[in-house]
Amino acid sequence: MTATGAHPAIRAIGLRKSYGEQVVLDGIDLEINEGTVFALLGPNGAGKTTTVHILSTLIAADGGDAQVAGCDVGRDPNGVRAAIGVTGQFSAVDKFLTGEENLVLMADLRHLGKVEGRRRAAELLDRFDLVDAARKPVSTWSGGMQRRLDLAMTLVGDPRIIFLDEPTAGLDPRSRRTMWQVIRDLVNVGVTIFLTTQYLEEADRLAGRVAVLDHGRLVAEGTPSELKRLVPGGHIRLEFADTGEMDKAARRFPGASRDDESLALLVPSDGGVGSLRSLLDQLEDASIDVDGLSVRTPNLDDVFLSLTGTPDSRKGAA
Amino acid sequence: MTAWPHVLSDSATMLRRNLRHMQRYPSMTLMNAGLPVVLLLLFVYVFGGTLGAGLGGVSVGRQAYVAYVVPGILLMTVAVGATGTAISIAMDLTEGIVARFRTMAISRASVLTGHVVGSVIQTALALAVVMVVALLIGFRPTTGPLAWVTAAALLALTTLAVTWLSVALGMSTRSVETASNLPMFLVLLLFLGSGFVPTETMPDGLRWFAENQPFTPIIETLRGLLLGTPIGDSGVIAVAWCAAISLVGFLWARKLYERDPAHR
Numbered sequence: 378m379t380a381t382g383a384h385p386a387i388r389a390i391g392l393r394k395s396y397g398e399q400v401v402l403d404g405i406d407l408e409i410n411e412g413t414v415f416a417l418l419g420p421n422g423a424g425k426t427t428t429v430h431i432l433s434t435l436i437a438a439d440g441g442d443a444q445v446a447g448c449d450v451g452r453d454p455n456g457v458r459a460a461i462g463v464t465g466q467f468s469a470v471d472k473f474l475t476g477e478e479n480l481v482l483m484a485d486l487r488h489l490g491k492v493e494g495r496r497r498a499a500e501l502l503d504r505f506d507l508v509d510a511a512r513k514p515v516s517t518w519s520g521g522m523q524r525r526l527d528l529a530m531t532l533v534g535d536p537r538i539i540f541l542d543e544p545t546a547g548l549d550p551r552s553r554r555t556m557w558q559v560i561r562d563l564v565n566v567g568v569t570i571f572l573t574t575q576y577l578e579e580a581d582r583l584a585g586r587v588a589v590l591d592h593g594r595l596v597a598e599g600t601p602s603e604l605k606r607l608v609p610g611g612h613i614r615l616e617f618a619d620t621g622e623m624d625k626a627a628r629r630f631p632g633a634s635r636d637d638e639s640l641a642l643l644v645p646s647d648g649g650v651g652s653l654r655s656l657l658d659q660l661e662d663a664s665i666d667v668d669g670l671s672v673r674t675p676n677l678d679d680v681f682l683s684l685t686g687t688p689d690s691r692k693g694a695a
Numbered sequence: 696m697t698a699w700p701h702v703l704s705d706s707a708t709m710l711r712r713n714l715r716h717m718q719r720y721p722s723m724t725l726m727n728a729g730l731p732v733v734l735l736l737l738f739v740y741v742f743g744g745t746l747g748a749g750l751g752g753v754s755v756g757r758q759a760y761v762a763y764v765v766p767g768i769l770l771m772t773v774a775v776g777a778t779g780t781a782i783s784i785a786m787d788l789t790e791g792i793v794a795r796f797r798t799m800a801i802s803r804a805s806v807l808t809g810h811v812v813g814s815v816i817q818t819a820l821a822l823a824v825v826m827v828v829a830l831l832i833g834f835r836p837t838t839g840p841l842a843w844v845t846a847a848a849l850l851a852l853t854t855l856a857v858t859w860l861s862v863a864l865g866m867s868t869r870s871v872e873t874a875s876n877l878p879m880f881l882v883l884l885l886f887l888g889s890g891f892v893p894t895e896t897m898p899d900g901l902r903w904f905a906e907n908q909p910f911t912p913i914i915e916t917l918r919g920l921l922l923g924t925p926i927g928d929s930g931v932i933a934v935a936w937c938a939a940i941s942l943v944g945f946l947w948a949r950k951l952y953e954r955d956p957a958h959r
Contacts, residue, residue, distance in 0.1 A: 433798045458800035469791030473716045485708040486801050488701060514719065530795070 384447070386411045386538050386569035387432060391441035394427050401427045403593035404441070409586070411537075414560065414570040416584035418577065418681065423590040425573035426466065429542045432571065433463045446538055462536035466543045468523045469530070472516040476507050476526050479515060480533060487534035501529040505559075521552040528559060538569045545579060557583060577681055589684050596684045604680045612643045613656060616669035626665050630656075646672070702802040709809025716783070717817055723779045728821035731772040732828050738764050738891065739832060746892060758833055765829045766917035767890025769850060770910055772825050774881040776818035777857045781865030784810050785874030788866060807862055807948055814858045815851065822850060836921045846920035849933065853913055856937040857881065859944030866951040890914050909936035 385408045392405040402424045409415040419425050430436045432445055434454040442449070448456030463469075471479050477498055484494025502511045505525040510518055515526060524544070531539060541560070545553040560570055560583055574580050580587045581601045588598040597604055617623040617640045626642050627635060633644040646652045653672065660667055717724055738746070739761050747760030787793055787810070796806050836843060864877040887904060888894070888911040894902050905911060912932040919926035 435794060435797055455800045458798055461798065463795065463798040465791055465794060467791040467794075469795035471712065471792045472790065473719055474712070478715065482708065482712060485711075486705060486796070486799055488704065527791075 384411055385409060385444075386413075387415075387443075387445050387571060389432065389441065389443040392428065392431060392438050392443060393440035394424075394431060394436070394438050401593050402431070402438070405590075405593075405595055407588070407595075409569060409571060411569050412564065412567045413586065414564055414572060414584045416580035416587045417571070417573045417590055418575070418580045418587055419573070419590035420575065420681075424593045425590055426542055428590070429463070429465070429540050429571070429573060433461055433540050434458055435463075460536060461538045461540060462531035462534065463540045464528050464531045464542065464544055466546060468520075468527050470515050470523055470526050472523075473514060475512050475514055476502060476518070476522075477511040479526060479530055483530045483533035489534070497533055501532060505529045506555075521548055524548060524552065525555070528556070532563075536568070538571065539563065541570060541572045543573055543575065545574070545576065553579075589681065591684065597680070607680055607683070611645065611647055611674050613646045613653065614669075614671045614673060615642045615644065615660075615667050616640060617642070618666065618668045622666050625663060626660070626667075629659060629663050629665065640668075647674070702805065705802040705805035706808040706812070709805045710812050711809075713783075713809050713813030714816070717813065723783070724817055724820060727772065727776045727779055727817060728824040730775050731768050731821065731825045734771055735764070735768045735825065735828060736832070738768070749896070750893065761829070761833050762835070762922055763918075764891060765834050766914045766921065767885060767888075768825060768829070769822060769917065770853065770890060770914060771882065771885055772821050773818055773850070773854050773857050774878065774885055776814060776821055776854065777861035777878040777881055778875060779817065780810065780814040780858050781861040781874045781878050782871060783814075784862050784865035785868060785871045789869070789871065803952065804949065807952060810862055811855070811858050814862075815854050818854045818858070819851070822854075837923050838921060842920045842923075846917055849913065849916060849920065849937075852934065852937045852941075856940035856944065859941050859948060861944075863944045863947035863951060866948055884908060885910055888914060909933075909940065912936065 387407060387409040389405055389407040392402050394402040405428060417425050417428060431438045432443055432450060434450050434457050437451060445457045446460035450457050471482065474482065480498035480501055481494055484497055489497060502508050507522060507526060507529070510522060515523060528544065545556050548556065564570060572584060585600065586598065587601055587604055589596050597607065615626060617626065620640065623640055623642060627633060630642065630644050633642045635642055644656060646656070739757065743757045743760040747756045750759055750763060793806060861878050865874045868874045868877065887901065888908055889905060890910065894905040894911065897905055912929040913936065915929040916926050916933045918924050
């Protein structure tokens with residue numbers, strides 16, 4: 378293990394879990410430093426939720442070791458629980474209570490005291506834009522509002538480590554953006570975030586490190602750009618009206634591959650603005666007429682696909 | 696597991712939560728009192744004339760049957776309350792909030808304790824309503840205040856036992872529909888005892904069962920405490936049953952709470 382000076386907030390070695398014959402986690406190693414966002418990416422049934430459940434002391438692992446906030450999840454679950462907050466896939470709110478009562482309930486269970494508990498509840502209602510509905514039963518709220526309340530409840534005790542199990546699944550784009558902003562704000566004050574997601578864009582935007590989980594095994598881990606480098610395929614596609622222009626361009630860009638059938642040239646590129654500008658300059662210099670141009674950058678979709686071998690089923694929904 | 700210092704305050708917090716549920720959705724509380732009251736009126740005014748004639752004691756008739764049936768109806772109130780308990784715990788477990796509680800540093804027993812104490816309070820309210828109606832239709836306890844207090848204590852103990860059992864029953868299922876059916880056997884069990892007719896009138900096998908099942912000694916003790924009939928060893932047996940059922944219900948419920956949430 379090569380921890381670089383900082384304490385790991387979460388460390389797991391060889392986590393295993395089976396339900397009967399079905400192996401859900403097949404030896405997972407994780408090391409997540411304090412104050413970072415870690416995303417566990419994987420298709421449905423990969424074992425993401427099971428991992429969160431084990432690390433948040435909800436269920437016991439069959440094998441392996443895990444420490445969260447320096448406490449062993451098996452031997453000192455209350456030590457872990459005192460340091461963490463969990464927001465799961467399904468709204469963990471009390472629908473019979475009002476939003477305010479839900480937050481005060483959390484404050485009471487965190488033993489914040491009556492005055493401090495109310496102050497904290499009011500502050501979170503304001504922060505999550507829930508003041509207007511605060512005194513109405515949560516059962517009358519929209520799904521997006523319930524999810525916001527869910528996260529607000531997780532934040533009541535100022536946990537140092539927060540688990541977010543698919544926090545934006547099923548949210549509309551605006552609520553998703555709000556959620557992302559909240560996550561960034563939390564990281565800014567030093568909170569460690571363990572995020573699971575099926576949304577590749579989400580991992581790309583939020584996480585410093587991403588691990589790809591498939592069939593209970595980690596198949597890749599690294600920064601989003603490191604992962605993107607695992608798959609080739611970034612290029613700029615130039616389309617031409619006739620073969621003459623295409624030949625001229627092909628001489629100019631010797632590394633490009635030709636697609637004679639559709640009169641297109643694929644120029645390898647990182648897809649950045651700089652390389653695009655230089656390519657356009659070169660076309661201008663050589664006065665080559667281009668009919669059409671498109672940029673294809675490798676994204677985590679490609680990583681996902683090439684690593685897990687299954688198309689991401691939720692891509693359309695994203 | 697280390698003893699967590701907040702058992703009492705966490706349990707009180709959970710109790711407040713359960714009481715607020717009841718206050719906001721009073722239909723369950725109303726049903727808990729309403730159903731036994733309807734049964735009481737049904738048994739007294741529809742069946743009471745005939746059943747009372749067959750009691751074969753010193754006094755016969757409808758008024759005698761009121762006195763006879765009230766202890767059984769009181770236990771019916773407890774059994775109906777148990778159904779509500781099983782439903783509310785099963786509903787709670789299908790919501791994500793209990794999973795959240797499990798990931799928090801709170802006393803593990805507090806969630807269950809909140810449900811149990813809340814249900815006991817709910818059933819106590821229903822018992823009070825049923826008792827008032829019983830008094831209105833002519834039920835007259837013949838004993839003194841000390842015996843009445845003892846009867847109330849026995850009812851509380853019985854409610855506690857039945858509630859712990861129904862919490863466990865409610866948790867043993869993953870669907871609210873199943874949970875709502877489970878305590879029905881308690882209602883049925885009540886009819887197979889001395890609550891509505893004397894066991895002497897039953898065929899041998901059934902009579903043996905009726906005399907040895909837990910509700911009968913409780914009913915006989917209540918009857919003695921309210922009406923002065925002989926109690927004999929029923930009191931000791933009643934308390935022993937309550938203690939045993941409470942313990943089994945508590946241990947079972949705690950085990951179910953500790954188990955891994957069902958894998959989805």
